[in-house]
Structure formats: C-alpha cells, structure tokens
Amino acid sequence: MTGLALHLEDVTVTYGGKAVLTGLDLDVAPGEILAVTGASGCGKSTLLRVLAGLLPVAAGTVRADGEPVRGTSPDRALMFQDDALLPWRTARANVALPLAIRGVPRAERAVRADAWLARVGLAGLERRLPRDLSGGQRQRVQLARTLAGAPRTVLMDEPFGALDAQTRHGMQRLLAEVWDTGTTVVLVTHDVDEALLLGDRVAVLGEGGLTELVEVARPRTVVDPSLRARVLAALGAPTLETT
Numbered sequence: 001m002t003g004l005a006l007h008l009e010d011v012t013v014t015y016g017g018k019a020v021l022t023g024l025d026l027d028v029a030p031g032e033i034l035a036v037t038g039a040s041g042c043g044k045s046t047l048l049r050v051l052a053g054l055l056p057v058a059a060g061t062v063r064a065d066g067e068p069v070r071g072t073s074p075d076r077a078l079m080f081q082d083d084a085l086l087p088w089r090t091a092r093a094n095v096a097l098p099l100a101i102r103g104v105p106r107a108e109r110a111v112r113a114d115a116w117l118a119r120v121g122l123a124g125l126e127r128r129l130p131r132d133l134s135g136g137q138r139q140r141v142q143l144a145r146t147l148a149g150a151p152r153t154v155l156m157d158e159p160f161g162a163l164d165a166q167t168r169h170g171m172q173r174l175l176a177e178v179w180d181t182g183t184t185v186v187l188v189t190h191d192v193d194e195a196l197l198l199g200d201r202v203a204v205l206g207e208g209g210l211t212e213l214v215e216v217a218r219p220r221t222v223v224d225p226s227l228r229a230r231v232l233a234a235l236g237a238p239t240l241e242t243t
C-alpha cells in the first residue's frame with residue numbers, strides 16, 4: 001500500500017466570511033509524517049477537515065494523488081480529538097466498521113478487529129461498550145478503528161491527548177510501526193516534543209498560514225534542541241525554555 005501525495009495550493013478557508021487559513025501552500029509526500037503544531041485557534045483542525053474533504057475551501061486547490069478532493073474517502077481517514085465511537089456498538093463492532101466499508105467478509109471482520117484491539121493493548125475488552133471503557137481506552141479503540149481500514153492517509157487530531165505518559169509512548173511506537181507500511185500521516189499536536197519525535201517535518205501554523213517548516217532527520221529517538229528552539233521561536237515562545 002502506498003500513501004497518498006497531498007497538495008494544497010493557495011488555499012483559503014473561511015467561516016462565515018472570516019478567513020482562518022489564507023493562501024496556504026503545503027505538500028505532503030507519500031508516506032511522509034507531517035506534524036502540524038500552532039497556537040490554539042490558528043486553524044490546525046480546519047486544515048485536517050479540508051484534507052479529509054469535510055470542509056470546502058473558499059479559494060485554492062486541494063489534491064490527493066493529483067485528484068481534486070471533493071469529499072470524504074476511506075483512503076483519507078480522520079481520527080477526531082473527541083470521542084467518536086458509536087456508543088451502542090462494542091469495541092469489536094466499532095473497529096469492524098471500516099472493514100465492512102472495505103467489503104471484508106463478515107466472518108473475517110471480527111478476527112481482524114480483535115487483532116487490532118490486541119495491538120493497541122485491549123485484548124479481552126472486545127465486547128465492552130464505549131461507556132464501560134476509560135477515556136484512554138476509548139481513544140485506543142478509535143486508533144484501532146482508524147488503522148483497521150488501512151487508509152492511505154491518516155489525519156490525526158491530537159490522537160494522544162487523553163492518554164497517560166506510558167500509554168502515549170506505546171501508541172507512538174505502534175504508529176511508528178504502521179508508518180513503516182507507507183501510510184501518509186498528518187498529525188496535529190500541541191506537544192512540540194511529540195511533533196519533533198514523530199514528524200519527518202514539523203509545520204508551524206500561525207495567523208492565516210504557515211510560519212515555519214522544519215525537517216527532522218531519522219532516527220528520532222531524542223529531540224534535537226536546535227530544532228526545538230526553532231519550532232518554539234515560530235510559536236512565539238521564549239527559546240530558553242528547552243528543558
């Protein structure tokens with residue numbers, strides 16, 4: 001499976017006439033992990049919704065593998081910040097949803113769903129309803145559901161927000177494995193260290209558009225302090241804060 005190439009050219013997005021993104025140019029290469037960070041309200045979630053095909057642009061072009069993005073597609077999966085599981089379905093049935101959309105035969109769906117649940121550390125909880133899971137566990141079910149559909153692009157909005165440090169680490173490792181399969185990832189995070197550990201590039205969004213684009217070489221086991229300082233400077237934070 002190859003990841004999609006994403007292309008935004010001179011993109012402007014407005015809400016009720018007020019521009020949130022203005023003249024944004026951005027390319028994401030197939031299989032690249034682009035981490036997007038920026039101050040609250042600068043338009044990070046808006047960018048993901050545009051890439052998912054959920055929000056039309058006021059001007060400019062958005063393409064996936066050269067084709068104009070005109071709506072949603074199972075090839076571009078969006079994982080929301082909020083809890084988006086179906087409350088009346090078990091964890092297994094939630095994870096099986098994208099498999100049904102992909103036309104996987106019913107008997108195979110449960111097996112594959114359970115395998116994904118095991119990979120995110122939820123073996124034994126397959127029959128639980130979302131209300132009987134913790135916030136972090138629900139987030140892991142969402143991650144399993146997103147990945148089960150084998151999308152060519154994963155768009156993630158603060159996917160690790162509700163997780164404790166240890167689980168967060170495990171999820172980051174799991175995602176690193178998945179990325180080796182060539183999926184393109186656009187990951188929104190407020191956490192500069194997470195952005196620099198996970199992203200091949202880190203895009204900093206400011207008022208209206210891009211203020212910095214930092215390339216991060218692999219392997220990324222530790223955060224490079226000079227890159228951290230660059231991202232923090234673009235965010236307008238004091239650069240001495242490098243602990």
Ligand SMILES: Nc1ncnc2c1ncn2[C@@H]1O[C@H](COP(=O)(O)OP(=O)(O)OP(=O)(O)O)[C@@H](O)[C@H]1O
Pocket residue numbers: 015016020038039040041042043044045046047
């Ligand atoms: N449906 C909407 N109608 C009107 N304004 C909106 C709508 N959605 C978002 N906005 C506004 O657009 C701006 C960008 O919102 P967006 O959610 O993309 O920001 P963000 O960078 O993801 O923020 P955060 O980091 O706080 O999640 C904000 O000022 C927000 O209030």
